[in-house]
Amino acid sequence: MHVRSCATLNTWTAVLQTHIRQASRRSCAPSAISGCILSGNSDRSFSTGRQNFSAYGRALPSYRSNRRRCPKYTQATTSAAAFFKPYPYNKKDYFQVCLLMLAHSPAEASPMGTVILSRIDDKGEKEDREHSLLLQIGGDSLLAISSVVMGTPHERPVALDLLWKVLERGQEISKREWKLIRVAIVDIQNSTYIGRLFFGDRETGEVVWDCDCRPSDGMWLSFQAKCPLYVHQRIWRHHKSRTRELVQGDDETARYLLGPEAAAATEAEDLTGTKMFTTIRQDDPEPVKRLKREMAVALSEEDYSSAARIRDHPFMKLAVQIMEERLAGRETEAKALQGTLRATMLTAPVY
Numbered sequence: 001m002h003v004r005s006c007a008t009l010n011t012w013t014a015v016l017q018t019h020i021r022q023a024s025r026r027s028c029a030p031s032a033i034s035g036c037i038l039s040g041n042s043d044r045s046f047s048t049g050r051q052n053f054s055a056y057g058r059a060l061p062s063y064r065s066n067r068r069r070c071p072k073y074t075q076a077t078t079s080a081a082a083f084f085k086p087y088p089y090n091k092k093d094y095f096q097v098c099l100l101m102l103a104h105s106p107a108e109a110s111p112m113g114t115v116i117l118s119r120i121d122d123k124g125e126k127e128d129r130e131h132s133l134l135l136q137i138g139g140d141s142l143l144a145i146s147s148v149v150m151g152t153p154h155e156r157p158v159a160l161d162l163l164w165k166v167l168e169r170g171q172e173i174s175k176r177e178w179k180l181i182r183v184a185i186v187d188i189q190n191s192t193y194i195g196r197l198f199f200g201d202r203e204t205g206e207v208v209w210d211c212d213c214r215p216s217d218g219m220w221l222s223f224q225a226k227c228p229l230y231v232h233q234r235i236w237r238h239h240k241s242r243t244r245e246l247v248q249g250d251d252e253t254a255r256y257l258l259g260p261e262a263a264a265a266t267e268a269e270d271l272t273g274t275k276m277f278t279t280i281r282q283d284d285p286e287p288v289k290r291l292k293r294e295m296a297v298a299l300s301e302e303d304y305s306s307a308a309r310i311r312d313h314p315f316m317k318l319a320v321q322i323m324e325e326r327l328a329g330r331e332t333e334a335k336a337l338q339g340t341l342r343a344t345m346l347t348a349p350v351y
Contacts, residue, residue, distance in 0.1 A: 087186070087196055087210045094184060094230035095119050099219065100132060102149050112138040115145070115219065117231065118243075131240040133231060135193060141216035148223045163217075164224050177201055178208045180225040183218035186232055188239065197221065276320055277311060287345060288319045314344060 100118040115135040119128040137145070144161070147153055167180070181202050187194040195215035200207040213221075222229045278296040280289050291310050298307040310316060318341040325334035 086207050087198070089184065089186075089196075089198065089207075089210075091230075093234075094232055095127075095236050096122065096228050097133065097231050098124070098126075098229065099145075099149070099223075102145060111142055112136060113142045113146070115216070116243075117229075119236070130243055131236075132243045133236060133240055135215055137216040141214065141220060144220045145216065145223070148220065164221065167221075180221055180227050181205065181207070182228050182230060183213075183222040184230040184232070185215050185218075185235060188235055193235070202227075276323060277316065281323075284319065285315075285341065285345060287315050288341075291316050291319075315341065318344065 096119070097117040098120045099115065101116040103114045103116070113136070115137055117133040117135070118126055119131070121127050178199050179202055180197060181200050182198045184196050184198070185193050186196045193215045195213045195218040196210055197213050197218055198207050198210045200209075219229060278292050278299070280292050284292070291313055295307060295310045295316075298304070298310060318337055322334050322337045322341065325331075325337060
């Protein structure tokens with residue numbers, strides 16, 4: 001029985017191939033016939049010879065009727081257009097965003113980076129400085145985005161460069177006007193953001209086709225095509241981060257991301273209560289950073305005797321005075337105290 005089934009399958013396969021060859025001689029694209037015959041569930045159609053014949057018998061009349069009224073390859077084009085279903089996109093459901101900052105460590109063997117996105121309006125002005133969306137990226141995407149941000153092109157093209165060249169050439173030889181009109185982060189699945197590329201007419205907004213993509217690749221393509229980048233409102237609301245928490249202890253970055261007034265308010269919040277003794281700043285000398293780490297551990301373990309000892313350390317006292325002067329806007333006094341702190345560390349015993 002098994003041998004007969006295999007023989008039957010081979011017989012109907014040979015018949016199918018014969019009809020395809022005959023149709024190709026009638027000046028019609030074989031791919032179009034294959035598209036007709038295999039329409040529907042192709043896996044199911046080819047499971048046995050009898051099912052294969054049934055699927056072929058249903059498809060052939062459709063092919064014959066189309067052959068009389070369609071020029072060569074028209075059916076293949078029509079079939080492709082019929083199968084395309086544009087992704088349901090509504091601009092009202094999305095926030096437009098821009099690249100606010102890229103933080104990475106290129107010296108590592110496998111560099112990883114963090115992209116910080118900020119909301120903007122249609123004019124490119126920041127709408128929400130208080131919140132940001134973070135994306136972890138790596139590999140070629142990180143290198144490509146970094147090269148765009150830093151303005152340093154690669155010596156040899158990476159995969160995204162090759163993709164961009166293919167897209168550019170496709171636009172040149174295409175009979176229809178289409179470009180990358182937008183990139184959107186449309187969903188999140190299993191802690192992974194899902195991106196989408198939308199191609200079409202920029203003037204009318206008509207989408208010719210769209211496809212799935214990694215958000216990092218989509219971001220790079222949006223930079224190259226100079227098209228907007230969007231994030232679904234649901235994703236933004238559920239996964240946004242407070243920008244202030246990202247720049248704690250880094251005054252320069254805080255002023256860049258939040259603006260001068262918000263940065264000053266953030267610094268004031270950081271210097272209230274015990275945070276003054278535990279917030280590590282970029283310009284803190286290493287002995288002061290070590291004291292602040294020990295203070296954080298002592299407070300978390302409720303070891304108040306050790307916390308009092310660290311608080312009264314001469315390095316910590318001077319560091320606190322420097323922060324207080326800066327908070328009051330007396331930068332000259334703060335710099336003078338910094339000189340005193342450096343001199344004290346040179347003369348005092350190694351901590």
